[in-house]
Amino acid sequence: MSDAASETASSSDPFELKSSAITVPVLKLFDPDMDRITDLLTTKIEQAPDFFHNAPIVIDLSALKTNDATVDFALLVGLIRGMGMIPVGVQGGNPLQNEAAEMLELAILSNSAGRPRPRPKPRAAAPSPATEEHSLLVTRPVRSGQRLYARGGDLVVTAAVSSGAELFADGNIHVYGALRGRALAGVKGDTSARIFCRKLNAELVSIAGRYKVSDSISREHWGDAVQVYLIENRLVVEPI
Amino acid sequence: MARTIVITSGKGGVGKTTTSAAIAMGLARRGNRTAVIDFDVGLRNLDLVMGCERRVVYDFVNVITGEATLNQALIRDKRCDDLYVLPASQTRDKEALTQEGVGKVLDEMGKTFDYIVCDSPAGIEHGATMAMYFADDAIVVTNPEVSSVRDSDRMLGILASKSRRAENAEEPIREYLLLTRYLPERVERGEMLGVDDVQEILSLDLLGVIPESPDVLDASNKGEPIILNERSDAGQAYTDVISRYLGEDVPHRFLEAPKKGLFGRLFGG
Numbered sequence: 335m336s337d338a339a340s341e342t343a344s345s346s347d348p349f350e351l352k353s354s355a356i357t358v359p360v361l362k363l364f365d366p367d368m369d370r371i372t373d374l375l376t377t378k379i380e381q382a383p384d385f386f387h388n389a390p391i392v393i394d395l396s397a398l399k400t401n402d403a404t405v406d407f408a409l410l411v412g413l414i415r416g417m418g419m420i421p422v423g424v425q426g427g428n429p430l431q432n433e434a435a436e437m438l439e440l441a442i443l444s445n446s447a448g449r450p451r452p453r454p455k456p457r458a459a460a461p462s463p464a465t466e467e468h469s470l471l472v473t474r475p476v477r478s479g480q481r482l483y484a485r486g487g488d489l490v491v492t493a494a495v496s497s498g499a500e501l502f503a504d505g506n507i508h509v510y511g512a513l514r515g516r517a518l519a520g521v522k523g524d525t526s527a528r529i530f531c532r533k534l535n536a537e538l539v540s541i542a543g544r545y546k547v548s549d550s551i552s553r554e555h556w557g558d559a560v561q562v563y564l565i566e567n568r569l570v571v572e573p574i
Numbered sequence: 575m576a577r578t579i580v581i582t583s584g585k586g587g588v589g590k591t592t593t594s595a596a597i598a599m600g601l602a603r604r605g606n607r608t609a610v611i612d613f614d615v616g617l618r619n620l621d622l623v624m625g626c627e628r629r630v631v632y633d634f635v636n637v638i639t640g641e642a643t644l645n646q647a648l649i650r651d652k653r654c655d656d657l658y659v660l661p662a663s664q665t666r667d668k669e670a671l672t673q674e675g676v677g678k679v680l681d682e683m684g685k686t687f688d689y690i691v692c693d694s695p696a697g698i699e700h701g702a703t704m705a706m707y708f709a710d711d712a713i714v715v716t717n718p719e720v721s722s723v724r725d726s727d728r729m730l731g732i733l734a735s736k737s738r739r740a741e742n743a744e745e746p747i748r749e750y751l752l753l754t755r756y757l758p759e760r761v762e763r764g765e766m767l768g769v770d771d772v773q774e775i776l777s778l779d780l781l782g783v784i785p786e787s788p789d790v791l792d793a794s795n796k797g798e799p800i801i802l803n804e805r806s807d808a809g810q811a812y813t814d815v816i817s818r819y820l821g822e823d824v825p826h827r828f829l830e831a832p833k834k835g836l837f838g839r840l841f842g843g
Binding site for chain 2: 474475476477478479480493494496497498499511512514
């Protein structure tokens with residue numbers, strides 16, 4: 335086939351698929367301590383804000399010594415997105431971390447170039463019905479060990495959320511019962527997301543990656559009806 | 575069609591087998607044809623608590639694998655004609671309980687029984703998930719302490735997502751809370767979670783509160799379900815549980831420490 339013929343063929347197609355190598359910054363994690371990550375990331379970005387703004391970034395977990403699930407993915411991804419970068423993929427993670435990454439719509443990149451990793455089998459009965467982009471309303475208690483994710487919207491729970499349960503939402507989280515588990519709002523980096531609950535007994539609250547564990551939530555508001563939101567990267571817990 | 579009740583908890587040693595035996599006996603004594611199945615393959619206990627350990631020939635796993643028929647394996651209780659026990663195998667492991675096999679046995683039993691009580695093993699592993707998969711009702715046995723409450727909560731989460739009813743998007747399993755080993759004196763001193771605390775955390779209907787009692791150990795040593803001991807407060811509490819399960823409105827008893835009388839106070843009773 336002549337060059338001319340192939341050119342005509344390709345020009346009539348709406349696209350062509352090509353491989354090309356793009357240089358992407360890789361965030362190689364050595365220590366899963368979120369506080370230290372937050373501090374260092376803030377400093378780095380202050381040094382070169384333009385470089386990091388809207389920059390794609392890959393998270394590399396291969397150097398983590400504690401190769402367990404201590405990297406709270408939703409927190410990390412929320413943090414990175416909240417700082418204006420775009421996490422696109424993960425490499426070197428264990429199956430558990432990869433599963434968490436998939437939930438947050440990150441690509442699982444393979445370390446050995448070219449060959450994609452075998453994808454983990456999708457779980458038979460995913461507890462969260464939120465595959466479409468909308469808000470999620472839950473009227474039954476969210477039990478220990480359950481995870482719910484409102485992709486692209488708010489998560490509203492009209493019952494209690496037990497300790498050991500995890501709520502994720504791209505938007506706000508509303509709990510019209512006691513919140514005893516973890517609540518992560520704005521997991522895709524929406525820093526204007528908020529958490530509202532009737533009774534704050536949470537193990538962890540987070541907005542766009544900024545978080546507080548129950549120990550660091552002021553006892554003053556413990557057990558109260560509160561809202562949690564961000565002011566200048568600071569998490570504020572305020573009675574409502 | 576039988577109603578299948580799973581007795582579950584997550585944590586071990588909270589009183590699942592005692593409860594299974596008592597509830598099965600209680601339902602049968604009310605004239606319901608009842609079977610109680612031991613799902614704790616490899617660590618069977620129910621036969622001891624039911625007092626039929628010396629009559630075990632075939633077991634649940636034999637029926638699943640087709641080595642015995644259901645009628646060969648079911649042991650009729652000597653005290654109550656409407657009660658049958660299906661013991662667990664002590665020599666196999668829990669993987670012998672296949673979903674298909676368990677489903678077939680329960681279907682067959684469903685034709686002749688009114689109630690099937692499933693005594694779940696502790697943990698959230700295979701045996702426990704098999705016991706709950708086919709359930710219509712779940713009785714979550716909980717002790718008034720935080721770790722037991724959390725494990726029960728975890729169990730409730732699994733019930734809500736990994737049962738046949740959940741997978742087929744049918745009406746969810748009816749869940750009941752049964753508080754066991756309750757010591758009102760310790761609750762009053764603030765050393766133990768109270769009924770209200772547990773109910774608030776789990777947000778469940780309270781089926782009953784069984785007071786801690788030495789009669790329970792005595793009953794399981796003798797192989798006589800505690801519900802047969804009408805003088806025991808624990809036995810009476812289980813009788814109330816049966817009434818409530820069957821829809822009768824019975825007030826809760828044994829929630830407060832007994833007031834000491836004059837003699838009690840004089841002699842430190």
